[in-house]
Structures are given as C-alpha cells and as structure tokens.
Amino acid sequence: MSEHDHDHSHDPITADGEPPAAARARALEELLVEKAVVQREDVRRNIDRLVSRSPADGARLVARAWVDTEFKERLLADARAAAQELDLDSGPSPVVVAVENTETVHHMVVCTLCSCYPRALLGPPPDWYKSLPYRSRAVSDPHGVLAEFGLELDEDVELRVLDSTADVRYIVLPRKPEGTEELSEQELAALVTRDSMIGVAQPVAPATA
C-alpha cells in the first residue's frame, strides 16, 4: 500500500531501497519494450557501450597533443576529426571542442542544466559532476570549487568556465607537467586524469621521474 495521498491503492513504486530515479527508468524501459519502441537487448547493448568507455581514451588524445604540436593544432581545430586519427569515436555529438589550458588561461567544464559530458572520450561522468552543488557553484563560485579540488590558480590566470548547455561537448587539454620531458607518449597518457580533462585538476609528474 502506498503512503501517498490518492484514491487508489497499489504496491510501493520502489522496493528494496531502489532509488526513485532508478524505478522511473525501469518503468520507462518496461513500457518502451512493451510498446516495441525499443528492444531490451538494444538498451543493454547501449548501456554496455557507454560504461565500457573510460578516460583512457581522452588521455590518449591529450598525450598525443603533448608530444605532437601539429596534432595539437588539429585537435584544437576539430576534436572529432583528431580523435578519428587515433581510431577514437568521440560520440554522437556532432561537435566536440577541445580547449587548451596554458600558463595564462585555465578552463573548467560544467553542464548547469543537466550532466552533458563527453562520455565517448571520458566514460561515464563522476557523480559529483552531476550533483547540484557542482552544477551551480562551478559557475557562481568556480575558484571555490577548484580550491576544494585542491587547485589554486595564480592571480594572473584567467579562469574560463564552459557551460555545455547544448549539443557541443567539451574536453580540456591540460598543461603538460614539468619534468616529464623524458616520458614516452604512453607514460604521459598514464598521467592524464579524468578530472584534469574536466578542468578541476592538473596532471602531476610521477614522484620518481
């Protein structure tokens, strides 16, 4: 018997602690399958494909850009085409934009309206990226947010917050850490974290370089 107040009775919509959003997604899926709009196998396959992606793909892009200036220029001009050069599919968004962090400019990415994210290149977004506090404070108090991630920008660095409100997906090309001149492209890729490609962290050189 449900506890909410209307004139019919039914079993609880959620059971065994299932979150309401999960229950809603499940109900929607069942309806769409029942009406033959989608097949359960398609849903499963698409979820598998999405969660199988990881930040390692984005990290390959970054590491290549760090060692190959001409590739970096192509990445900044058209990230989708640059990703294809590495046999990476940058996902369904027709436009993917890479933005470069430098000594004077720092970019960070948010989607204030929902949780738009370059999933094909970075995998599923972290929970905090989808949280209301991040989505609101990334634009209203970006320095405060960065400080909580342990990142303090110098006074003369311009902070540019990208709000991906529409069809474009953004990936940050972080700064190459100092003291990594001897590292291979593959070793460099291992330094590139998910958070650094969202723009809330900076890759660091290995302790024993």
Add this chain to the structure above:
Amino acid sequence: MTFRAGERVRVAARTHEGHHRTPGYVKGKSGRVERVHGRFRNPETRAYGADGLPERVLYQVCFAQQELWLEARRGAGDTTLVDIFEHWLEAE
C-alpha cells in the same frame, strides 16, 4: 538574426514555458560571441517529439564573470562561456 564572432549580444530576458537550454543565470546578461558552433535542431521542440526543424544557429557566448555575479570573488578577467541558440540572442 545571425551574429559573427566578436559581436556584442544580450540574452533575451524572457521566460519560456517548457524545455529550453538557456540557463536562467545568463538571461538579460550581455556578452560577446566567442564561436559560431553551427546549426543544430531546436531542443525546445525536439524535447516533445518534434523534429526540431528548422535548425537554429548555436553560439558560444562569453560573459565576464562580474557581469553574471554581483560578487565575483576574484579574477577580474574571469569569464563564463555558454552555448546559446540564436533565437535567445539580441544585438546589443
């Protein structure tokens, strides 16, 4: 109305019943066109099962952080870049 990179624009201050992708914190604010992303289907109709046509030009608009928030804590040069469809923009 179409714009070029570098032009000053203001975001319409109107309300909109239903799904739209113009965040409230930029409504009525003025900024500068940073990039022209191209043409995309209109999410305001696509959200309700329509085809979203005609496509609308999508712009990246750059706002000074101090234009958006009265108490931008630091960084006079800080900016926020928001993707906004042309029918939400007015020439300034």
